[in-house]
Amino acid sequence: MDAVSIGANIKKYRIEKGIKQSELAEKTGVSANYIGILERGDKAPSLAMLVDIANTLGVTADMLLHGVLNDNYKIKGSLLLDRINALPKKEQDRIFAVVEALIEHAE
Numbered sequence: 270m271d272a273v274s275i276g277a278n279i280k281k282y283r284i285e286k287g288i289k290q291s292e293l294a295e296k297t298g299v300s301a302n303y304i305g306i307l308e309r310g311d312k313a314p315s316l317a318m319l320v321d322i323a324n325t326l327g328v329t330a331d332m333l334l335h336g337v338l339n340d341n342y343k344i345k346g347s348l349l350l351d352r353i354n355a356l357p358k359k360e361q362d363r364i365f366a367v368v369e370a371l372i373e374h375a376e
Contacts, residue, residue, distance in 0.1 A: 271310075271313075271336065271337045272307075272310040272311070272312060272313035273309075273310030274310070274334075274335070274336035274337050275307070275310070275313055275314065275319070275333055275334065275337060276307050276308045276309055276310035276311075277308070277310070277336075278332065278333045278334070278335055278336065279304075279307055279308050279314075279322055279326075279333060280308040282326045282328050282332065282333070283304075283308075283326060286326055286327065288325075288326070290304045290305060290308070293322070293325060293326070296325045297318065297321045297322055297325055298321070299318070307322075319333060319334075331347075332348070353365075
């Protein structure tokens with residue numbers, strides 16, 4: 270398992286959520302030192318810890334495993350689609366038109 274990628278993702282989402290290592294540690298029942306070890310990629314979290322961290326950060330396990338899973342593009346596509354769906358319809362149409370044009374030229 271790629272502990273470095275998982276650790277980087279934990280750190281990324283922790284910072285995005287404005288949570289300190291010590292806060293994440295307290296909410297997941299571990300030490301701040303252990304969170305640092307995970308974020309540096311020195312150790313991969315157990316499945317139970319990964320789930321606790323995901324729940325605490327309000328993200329999916331897929332998001333924490335991004336870069337590790339073989340279905341990386343499926344996950345990225347899903348995340349992008351979520352972001353696109355949050356946009357106004359006019360912007361969605363514009364983005365989909367660009368994507369469709371890119372796909373046509375890629376084939």
